[in-house]
Amino acid sequence: MEIAVYLAFILMLSIFLGFELINKVPATLHTPLMSGSNAISGITLVGALTSAGAEHSGLATILGTIAVAMATINVIGGYMVTDRMLAMFKKKGSAK
Template sequence: MTTATLMTCLFVFVLASFVGFEVINKVPPTLHTPLMSGANAISGIAVLGAILVSGAVGWNISIVLGLIAVVLATVNVVGGFLVTDRMLLMFKK
């Protein structure tokens, strides 16, 4: 991976982080739980992408970042399903 490619990837990551923070920050607090439960499918796609990135042969920075992405995206998916389950249990009698 060249330096230019790494800088481009880091720039896209930082820009996406800021945009994501601003979008989520504008959501009213009453909609955070349904929004999170709906985003589980997107997080599942992130898990698959991270597995593909971290599946290369040899150790380099992209494999380490891919492994971190797999762990964090998996935590996000599991946490989202747990919150959704708790939310649905509130509606059972």
């Protein structure tokens, strides 16, 4: 049950933190920000690695391997797409 208390703390702190971080973002950055934080949610890759690598049973390994592939698409694709969006954003800004 201890972990539930820790979790409540982490959730509370990250909600305040999330609010402070996102509060005053210009509208042009909404989509890149969404894409960038989407890439962070690919952190589930870390969990997938331990499922795929620790030999529990056949099914856990299969699930873990699919999860690794899916989460890697999320991470690599997410960061690259965000970078492309922001690169264009910069060009637009300097052209003005």
